[in-house]
Each structure stands twice: as C-alpha cells, then as structure tokens.
Amino acid sequence: ANPAQPPVIRQLDETVINRIAAGEVVERPASAVKELVENSLDAGARRIEIAIADGGKSLIRITDDGCGIPAADLPLALSRHATSKIDGSDLLDIRSFGFRGEALASLGAVGRLSVTSRATGSAEAARITVTGGTMAPVSPAALTRGTVVELRDLFHATPARLKFMRSDRAETQAIGDVVKRLAMAEPSVAFTLRDVTGDGEGRVSFRADAETGDLFDALRGRIGRILGAEFVENAISLDIEREGLRLTGLAALPTYSRGSSVAQYLFVNGRPVRDKLLVGALRAAYMDFLSRDRHPAAVLFIDCDPQLVDVNVHPAKAEVRFRDPGLARGMIVSGLRHALAGSGHRASSTVAG
Ligand code: ADP
Ligand code: MG
Numbered sequence: 042a043n044p045a046q047p048p049v050i051r052q053l054d055e056t057v058i059n060r061i062a063a064g065e066v067v068e069r070p071a072s073a074v075k076e077l078v079e080n081s082l083d084a085g086a087r088r089i090e091i092a093i094a095d096g097g098k099s100l101i102r103i104t105d106d107g108c109g110i111p112a113a114d115l116p117l118a119l120s121r122h123a124t125s126k127i128d129g130s131d132l133l134d135i136r137s138f139g140f141r142g143e144a145l146a147s148l149g150a151v152g153r154l155s156v157t158s159r160a161t162g163s164a165e166a167a168r169i170t171v172t173g174g175t176m177a178p179v180s181p182a183a184l185t186r187g188t189v190v191e192l193r194d195l196f197h198a199t200p201a202r203l204k205f206m207r208s209d210r211a212e213t214q215a216i217g218d219v220v221k222r223l224a225m226a227e228p229s230v231a232f233t234l235r236d237v238t239g240d241g242e243g244r245v246s247f248r249a250d251a252e253t254g255d256l257f258d259a260l261r262g263r264i265g266r267i268l269g270a271e272f273v274e275n276a277i278s279l280d281i282e283r284e285g286l287r288l289t290g291l292a293a294l295p296t297y298s299r300g301s302s303v304a305q306y307l308f309v310n311g312r313p314v315r316d317k318l319l320v321g322a323l324r325a326a327y328m329d330f331l332s333r334d335r336h337p338a339a340v341l342f343i344d345c346d347p348q349l350v351d352v353n354v355h356p357a358k359a360e361v362r363f364r365d366p367g368l369a370r371g372m373i374v375s376g377l378r379h380a381l382a383g384s385g386h387r388a389s390s391t392v393a394g
Contacts, residue, residue: 056174059121059150060199065356066147069206070097070195071215072357073148077190078223079138080145081105083126084188087251088231091220094238096212098195098203106187109160112167115179118156119171121146133348138312141356145190150174151202152195158188173198209238217247221267222313225306225340228252228263257289264291264340268304272297272338277384279341281376284368285349288376290341294384295327298335306340309350309361316360319343322370326377343369 053061067073074091081089084107094100110118117123124142127135148154149171159166166184170177196203206212217234224232224247231251237243249266252259257278265273275297281288290308307319319341327337351362363369 055121056150059146059174062121062143062356063147063151063199064202066141066143067151067195068357069215070101070212071219073097073101073152073192073195074103074216075219075223075357076139076144076148077101077103077192078220080190081107081188082223082227082230083137083139084108086187086230090233090235091216092235092237092243093213093216094236094243096206096209097216098206098209098212099193100237101192101195103190104187105189109163109186109188110156110158111160111163112158112165112179115156115158115167115169116176119145119149119154119169119176132353133351135347135352136310138358140353141358143356148192148195149176151199152197153193155191156188157182157184157191159184159186161186213246220247222306224249225264225267226308226311226313226342228256228259260289261291268338268340272304276338277380279376279380281372281380283372283376285345286369286372287344288341288373289344291339292341292377292380293338295330295335295337295381298327298331298337304338305336308340308342310344310347310352311342312352312358312361314359314361318363318366318370319373322373323377325370326374326381329378330381341373343373 066076074097078089078091081103084105086105086107088106090104092100092102122142124140126137127140145154145156150173153172155168155170157166157168166182167179168182169179196206213236220232220234229251232247232249233245234247235243235245249263252262261273272293273291276291276293279288279290279292305320305323307314307316323337323339323341331337349364352358354360354362
C-alpha cells in the first residue's frame with residue numbers, strides 16, 4: 042500500500058461475511074453433517090435419516106421428524122445470527138447444541154441449500170432455497186412432518202476450499218464418525234446413514250434403531266451397536282456424582298486396552314468434545330493400570346449445570362471450557378481409578394513380574 046494513500050475501508054456484504062464465517066463453521070462435509078444433525082436433535086427429532094453422495098461433496102440430505110420451522114420463519118432461519126435457541130441474555134446457560142445461528146447461513150453461502158419444513162400444527166409445508174448466499178422466496182411444498190435439509194455442491198462457490206477436500210472415501214468415513222459420535226449420546230433417537238452415490242436407494246452404511254429400556258441399558262445397547270458388543274462386555278459402567286458433576290459411561294477394563302487407534306469418546310452435557318483436559322484425565326486415571334504404550338477405550342459423559350461450562354469457545358463448538366477445570370479433572374481421575382480398582386484389576390505395577 043501507498044503510505045500517502047490509505048486504502049478504502051468497506052463494510053463487507055452479507056454474502057462475503059457468510060462465506061468467511063463458513064470457513065470456520067464448515068471445514069468439510071462432516072462438519073456440515075454435524076451442524077445439521079445437531080439441528081435435528083435440537084428440534085426434538087426421534088428419527089434422523091442422513092443421505093450423502095460423493096463423500097458429501099455433491100449431496101448431504103438430512104430428514105428429521107422434529108418440530109419443524111414455520112414457513113414465515115424460513116428466511117430468518119437461513120439468516121446469519123438468527124436463532125430460536127437463545128434469547129441473547131444468557132450465554133452461560135446453553136442447553137441446546139446450537140446457539141450461534143450460523144450454520145444454515147454459512148451452508149447457504151458455500152453450497153446450494155434447500156430447507157423444506159412443516160412446523161408442528163401447521164397444515165402446510167414450505168420450502169426455501171439459497172444458492173451462493175442468494176435466497177429465493179419461500180414456496181409451498183409437500184412434506185408430512187419435520188424438516189428436510191438438502192445441501193448440494195458444497196464449496197462450489199469456494200473452489201479454494203474444494204481443493205482441500207480429501208477423497209470421497211475419506212470424507213465418507215469422517216461423516217460416519219460424526220454420525221456415530223452423535224448417535225452414541227442419543228440412544229433414544231434412531232439414526233440411518235445412507236450413501237446414495239450414483240443412482241437408486243443407496244447403501245445403508247450405518248443404522249441404529251432407537252434403544253428402549255432404562256437410560257443405562259439404552260446407552261449400553263447403543264454403544265454396543267457402535268463400538269461392538271466386545272467393548273461393552275469388557276467395560277465397567279460408571280455413575281459417579283460429585284460437587285455438581287456427574288460422570289457416566291463405559292470405561293474399558295485395562296485388559297481391553299488398545300495399542301494404537303484410540304476409541305475415546307468424550308461428551309460434555311451431551312455434546313461431543315475433543316478436550317485435552319479430559320483426555321489427560323482419562324490417561325492419568327489409567328496410569329497405574331496400563332503400560333505407557335496402551336490406550337484405554339472409553340465413552341464418558343460428563344453432565345453438569347450448563348453454567349459450569351462455557352461452550353462458546355470455538356465456532357465448531359468442539360471444545361468446552363470448565364469453570365473449574367481442576368474439579369472436572371479430579372473427579373474423572375479419582376472416579377475412574379476407584380472404579381478400575383474395584384473391578385478387580387490391580388494396578389499394573391503390582392502385577393508385573
Ligand atoms: P442455531 O442452531 O445455532 O440456532 P442454525 O443456523 O443451525 O443456528 O439454525 C437456525 C435456526 O433454524 C434454528 O435456531 C432453528 O430455529 C431452525 N432450524 C434449523 N434446523 C432445524 C430443524 N432441523 N428443525 C427445526 N428447526 C430448525
Ligand atoms: Mg444449528
């Protein structure tokens with residue numbers, strides 16, 4: 042820039058703003074699937090069907106039986122920073138997956154998005170489409186209940202991002218992981234993931250029927266469905282409560298550890314998270330029970346008053362921050378250690394020799 046001539050400062054238009062934001066919210070097809078399935082869960086869906094084609098790059102379609110969106114609200118639902126989930130007064134009391142009001146606006150900016158919905162109690166369904174950030178008017182549609190969100194040609198408007206996509210196979214795998222992760226925490230919801238690449242009905246790559254029974258049976262059933270019955274049979278059920286934190290889930294017996302790929306699934310208030318603090322706590326808990334090169338498999342749910350965690354740390358909401366990290370860590374380490382010791386598996390240091 043010429044020091045004598047400052048450049049002009051412009052207010053970016055909404056489409057560009059959405060495209061920039063989309064870079065953070067929607068990294069790849071799997072992140073789009075995550076946002077859309079979370080929306081279905083927030084809408085109280087009991088059945089969620091996901092169809093993808095070409096690794097999600099050409100098509101992602103989510104069909105749910107949730108509460109739907111009133112026709113008049115469709116343009117707002119697709120607008121940036123518009124949400125039905127918080128009223129803006131309390132960012133420390135978030136009970137839904139969503140709250141940023143960014144996902145649909147972002148997806149509409151980087152793909153061809155259509156949302157068809159029939160709100161509970163409404164006699165008619167309606168559809169809105171948005172392509173490259175430009176919204177078409179709401180039109181009547183046919184749908185008996187719930188919502189169908191269809192996202193085509195993701196990143197067609199941002200070729201730079203498209204180049205960073207991995208193979209269809211790798212993206213399909215990442216989508217499968219996201220769906221399984223979300224399904225793990227929601228055993229009462231039925232999930233189907235279908236790959237419809239090419240023609241026809243497609244191939245079901247993941248299905249989990251709604252689990253019945255008490256919460257623990259349902260969780261064990263669902264986790265067994267996803268991680269295999271062997272894991273469930275070789276795991277201890279946890280239910281520990283301390284100072285407002287509750288830790289439930291399944292932790293593998295030390296004899297069932299893995300050498301390499303780690304099956305560790307962590308959830309805070311039902312939200313899948315990748316959290317160094319929690320991973321570290323898990324490792325510390327197993328320290329005396331496992332040799333250093335082994336990894337414990339575990340599915341841990343930490344539930345607490347939403348006020349005790351900040352979920353507004355990252356646009357993709359994959360991280361959380363505990364108000365009192367020491368408390369969370371301490372509770373996991375001591376709770377798990379206690380459970381492992383009680384399982385009859387002595388610390389490896391005393392077993393050696
Ligand atoms: P957020 O989830 O953060 O509110 P989104 O952009 O993901 O933001 O969605 C915007 C709004 O659209 C939501 O607050 C919700 O009211 C509505 N919505 C989105 N998806 C669905 C769905 N599957 N069923 C019902 N309502 C939905
Ligand atoms: Mg959302």
